[in-house]
Amino acid sequence: MRMTFRIVLLAIFAFTLWFIPPPLSIVPSTWHLFTIFISTIVAILFNIIPIIAAAIIALAVSILSGIIEPAKAYAGFSESFILLIVAAFLVSHAVHKSGLGKRLSLHIIRHFGHSTLGLGYSVVATDILIAPAFPSNTARSGVLYPIIYGLAHDCGSKVGDNTQHRAGSYLMMTSMAGLTISSGLWLTAMAVNPIGVGIAEKMGIHITFGSWLLYAIVPTLIAFALIPWMLYRIYPPELKKTPDAPLKASVALEHMGRISRNEWITAGVFVSMLTLWALSGVFPIDKAAVAFGGLGILMATGVFGIDDFRSQGEALSTLIWFAILFGLSTQLAEQGFMNTIAEHFTHYLSGLSWVTVYVLLIAVYVLIHYLFVSQSAHLLALFGIFLSVGVQAGVPGELMAIMLLFATNFNATITPQGSSCNAIYLSSGYISARDIYLYGGAVTLLTFCIFLLIGTPWILAVR
Amino acid sequence: MRMTFRIVLLAIFAFTLWFIPPPLSIVPSTWHLFTIFISTIVAILFNIIPIIAAAIIALAVSILSGIIEPAKAYAGFSESFILLIVAAFLVSHAVHKSGLGKRLSLHIIRHFGHSTLGLGYSVVATDILIAPAFPSNTARSGVLYPIIYGLAHDCGSKVGDNTQHRAGSYLMMTSMAGLTISSGLWLTAMAVNPIGVGIAEKMGIHITFGSWLLYAIVPTLIAFALIPWMLYRIYPPELKKTPDAPLKASVALEHMGRISRNEWITAGVFVSMLTLWALSGVFPIDKAAVAFGGLGILMATGVFGIDDFRSQGEALSTLIWFAILFGLSTQLAEQGFMNTIAEHFTHYLSGLSWVTVYVLLIAVYVLIHYLFVSQSAHLLALFGIFLSVGVQAGVPGELMAIMLLFATNFNATITPQGSSCNAIYLSSGYISARDIYLYGGAVTLLTFCIFLLIGTPWILAVR
Numbered sequence: 001m002r003m004t005f006r007i008v009l010l011a012i013f014a015f016t017l018w019f020i021p022p023p024l025s026i027v028p029s030t031w032h033l034f035t036i037f038i039s040t041i042v043a044i045l046f047n048i049i050p051i052i053a054a055a056i057i058a059l060a061v062s063i064l065s066g067i068i069e070p071a072k073a074y075a076g077f078s079e080s081f082i083l084l085i086v087a088a089f090l091v092s093h094a095v096h097k098s099g100l101g102k103r104l105s106l107h108i109i110r111h112f113g114h115s116t117l118g119l120g121y122s123v124v125a126t127d128i129l130i131a132p133a134f135p136s137n138t139a140r141s142g143v144l145y146p147i148i149y150g151l152a153h154d155c156g157s158k159v160g161d162n163t164q165h166r167a168g169s170y171l172m173m174t175s176m177a178g179l180t181i182s183s184g185l186w187l188t189a190m191a192v193n194p195i196g197v198g199i200a201e202k203m204g205i206h207i208t209f210g211s212w213l214l215y216a217i218v219p220t221l222i223a224f225a226l227i228p229w230m231l232y233r234i235y236p237p238e239l240k241k242t243p244d245a246p247l248k249a250s251v252a253l254e255h256m257g258r259i260s261r262n263e264w265i266t267a268g269v270f271v272s273m274l275t276l277w278a279l280s281g282v283f284p285i286d287k288a289a290v291a292f293g294g295l296g297i298l299m300a301t302g303v304f305g306i307d308d309f310r311s312q313g314e315a316l317s318t319l320i321w322f323a324i325l326f327g328l329s330t331q332l333a334e335q336g337f338m339n340t341i342a343e344h345f346t347h348y349l350s351g352l353s354w355v356t357v358y359v360l361l362i363a364v365y366v367l368i369h370y371l372f373v374s375q376s377a378h379l380l381a382l383f384g385i386f387l388s389v390g391v392q393a394g395v396p397g398e399l400m401a402i403m404l405l406f407a408t409n410f411n412a413t414i415t416p417q418g419s420s421c422n423a424i425y426l427s428s429g430y431i432s433a434r435d436i437y438l439y440g441g442a443v444t445l446l447t448f449c450i451f452l453l454i455g456t457p458w459i460l461a462v463r
Numbered sequence: 464m465r466m467t468f469r470i471v472l473l474a475i476f477a478f479t480l481w482f483i484p485p486p487l488s489i490v491p492s493t494w495h496l497f498t499i500f501i502s503t504i505v506a507i508l509f510n511i512i513p514i515i516a517a518a519i520i521a522l523a524v525s526i527l528s529g530i531i532e533p534a535k536a537y538a539g540f541s542e543s544f545i546l547l548i549v550a551a552f553l554v555s556h557a558v559h560k561s562g563l564g565k566r567l568s569l570h571i572i573r574h575f576g577h578s579t580l581g582l583g584y585s586v587v588a589t590d591i592l593i594a595p596a597f598p599s600n601t602a603r604s605g606v607l608y609p610i611i612y613g614l615a616h617d618c619g620s621k622v623g624d625n626t627q628h629r630a631g632s633y634l635m636m637t638s639m640a641g642l643t644i645s646s647g648l649w650l651t652a653m654a655v656n657p658i659g660v661g662i663a664e665k666m667g668i669h670i671t672f673g674s675w676l677l678y679a680i681v682p683t684l685i686a687f688a689l690i691p692w693m694l695y696r697i698y699p700p701e702l703k704k705t706p707d708a709p710l711k712a713s714v715a716l717e718h719m720g721r722i723s724r725n726e727w728i729t730a731g732v733f734v735s736m737l738t739l740w741a742l743s744g745v746f747p748i749d750k751a752a753v754a755f756g757g758l759g760i761l762m763a764t765g766v767f768g769i770d771d772f773r774s775q776g777e778a779l780s781t782l783i784w785f786a787i788l789f790g791l792s793t794q795l796a797e798q799g800f801m802n803t804i805a806e807h808f809t810h811y812l813s814g815l816s817w818v819t820v821y822v823l824l825i826a827v828y829v830l831i832h833y834l835f836v837s838q839s840a841h842l843l844a845l846f847g848i849f850l851s852v853g854v855q856a857g858v859p860g861e862l863m864a865i866m867l868l869f870a871t872n873f874n875a876t877i878t879p880q881g882s883s884c885n886a887i888y889l890s891s892g893y894i895s896a897r898d899i900y901l902y903g904g905a906v907t908l909l910t911f912c913i914f915l916l917i918g919t920p921w922i923l924a925v926r
Contacts, residue, residue, distance in 0.1 A: 074751070075541050078539070292522050295518075297521040313778070
């Protein structure tokens with residue numbers, strides 16, 4: 001009954017919004033699309049219906065009411081970066097199933113497993129170290145995910161038997177949050193970083209691999225120190241101290257014996273995928289095709305069987321909700337909704353000091369990410385506008401550009417759909433969509449403060 | 464080892480084809496794409512690797528070798544009619560889970576359940592009767608599938624415990640084959656029938672709902688009489704006579720009691736979907752959005768839970784292999800491969816009698832379906848060419864047009880990817896891809912003979 005009540009409230013909210021006259025000279029059909037999108041987010045945020053149900057209802061309403069053409073609504077399903085999530089998720093199942101994930105995670109526990117907090121730090125540290133070679137944070141999440149899944153299992157934390165909060169939820173959330181800063185540390189750690197640098201270049205602002213790293217290093221290291229610890233406080237694992245874990249891991253590793261045939265094959269495929277993904281920054285290699293190729297080899301060699309597919313409905317669910325929300329958000333952007341808001345907002349900025357303009361621009365840029373699905377869409381739609389508004393208001397160009405680029409990365413955990421990386425962690429079942437809104441939101445607030453309060457003076461000092 | 468040997472043979476076949484000089488002035492990249500496509504089909508046909516593995520390897524090779532652009536290779540994933548399969552498959556799970564599928568199938572058994580053959584006939588008869596109101600055979604397969612799934616279960620035939628051949632395999636194959644003739648009986652029973660009629664109209668050939676039915680009725684009824692019986696002989700169910708089944712079904716129905724809440728909701732959703740699908744011939748209603756909307760309601764009301772998604776990996780597998788093969792075949796057609804073959808073939812026709820030309824054209828039109836994924840793609844690519852070649856050679860226009868349209872329908876079971884309908888039956892696990900090549904192929908041969916030998920004189924007599 002409680003649930004029915006909440007569904008009724010949501011329906012009233014959606015209907016009211018639908019029928020009020022659109023502000024800011026937004027056309028009615030765009031306003032209706034916004035109503036559908038924001039109602040979907042509210043439904044997910046307040047746990048009214050699952051994200052997949054919310055997404056498919058939003059899709060059906062948008063198409064059947066004639067607001068979006070079917071082809072545009074479905075466009076997300078054939079996006080390479082979304083299919084990459086699916087393929088990487090399936091490969092991660094093979095990494096787990098072959099025992100390779102367990103072996104890697106046992107090695108991590110042997111070295112850092114005295115406490116769950118220690119594991120949290122080691123996960124983010126691994127991410128930060130491998131990041132410069134990975135031009136896609138989605139691909140990187142595909143690498144980290146099976147290892148973290150193994151870590152959770154080895155800590156006796158599983159989905160379905162009410163032990164997910166023992167360690168798994170914390171580790172998944174920490175790794176997801178860690179990706180936002182590993183991606184911001186290196187120019188080459190995220191697909192849209194170089195695109196943003198390219199846009200800035202056209203406006204006469206030069207950022208190199210080295211200057212990017214210099215600007216990023218101080219705020220990133222502080223965020224690295226604080227994120228695993230903060231999540232440990234506000235989203236605590238039930239399992240805290242594990243003094244015997246390293247010894248147990250050593251025993252378990254001995255017990256696992258030599259690397260099996262399936263582990264060798266999986267390791268070979270995994271390393272080949274990593275190599276090709278790393279090379280995809282230099283050569284035009286489609287990352288999803290690499291993952292599909294890896295999966296194909298794992299299937300042809302029997303490591304990933306046809307029966308393994310049966311239990312992969314979660315990957316389907318992820319594909320569906322992510323592709324739908326991406327399609328809706330893209331339409332919202334294409335119909336100029338985000339631009340209208342951004343332009344309207346910049347009217348209020350005239351006459352303000354550059355510092356105020358700078359802070360407001362970054363804050364709005366982060367908050368507006370609630371409306372975007374994936375980081376690339378956000379950067380492509382708004383980075384250029386925000387940068388030029390800031391520069392016109394007197395903000396130093398390099399500062400404005402690099403901080404917007406950092407924000408493109410650190411705003412990623414503000415919603416479940418904020419980054420394609422989040423999807424793979426959410427699909428694990430260890431964390432809920434609502435958890436991401438709450439604790440991912442808290443992480444975003446923390447990184448926002450760190451980058452603005454410490455990053456800004458640091459950048460001004462060293463530039 | 465046997466399997467390794469077959470994989471090696473396949474690799475030799477593929478490599479040889481790849482490196483021989485392309486015939487008929489086909490450009491090398493198109494020839495390589497053809498090599499990939501035909502090797503995939505051979506791999507599936509000879510059971511070398513599963514269809515999903517074959518498809519993803521084909522995808523990876525096509526993209527990573529630079530033969531197809533990623534966006535084109537992935538285009539199938541956002542095709543509305545392919546997403547319709549996925550959504551219909553998920554809804555059918557709810558129909559089964561709610562008990563509604565069981566109830567409907569028990570009613571059928573109560574009336575026609577004295578033998579498995581009787582059930583086969585009743586399934587195809589139901590299909591034929593509801594077909595004129597369904598402008599999409601894919602949607603119709605989504606309606607029939609959960610009922611047949613229920614029938615199989617009620618006959619004690621399940622996937623996974625080695626009882627699938629008791630009754631389920633036969634019923635699935637029969638229904639799949641039945642769809643090819645129900646779609647050909649009515650102008651409005653299949654999405655591309657009216658498109659073909661429109662193309663013919665532009666060439667001065669007039670076909671109406673009535674004349675279509677008149678031409679189709681005799682060969683279709685003969686095919687209806689023979690298909691369930693032939694499959695009963697060559698693809699026999701282990702369970703044959705079931706004299707007590709109707710009584711048992713009555714008892715089971717009584718035992719089921721009154722219709723439950725979930726059944727009512729599912730029935731409401733199901734009937735609404737049927738209504739909207741039926742109306743989609745008149746109004747521009749996207750059929751996949753209808754199915755997604757139905758699924759959304761089933762999820763919001765808890766009939767289809769979030770946990771139900773976990774076990775729907777088969778739907779993901781179907782989406783992936785179908786979308787990939789569709790993308791590859793579309794590229795093959797766009798690069799002119801099928802046209803080149805068709806044009807080359809028509810060179811040989813000059814000087815032959817119109818009867819010979821007619822038979823050859825129909826035979827080639829059917830056989831070339833091995834290269835096509837989905838019936839729509841085939842019709843759009845080749846119907847116009849074949850029709851004009853036939854008419855120029857003196858074949859009566861109406862005969863040529865209607866027989867090509869019949870062939871577009873009855874060639875559908877020649878391969879697993881020949882129609883989107885097949886995908887849902889294949890995903891059940893009751894039949895294998897190889898079964899479709901063999902027994903679906905046999906059905907195609909049978910209907911080819913019926914339509915050519917009996918249909919032709921009948922059409923000439925009544926036109």
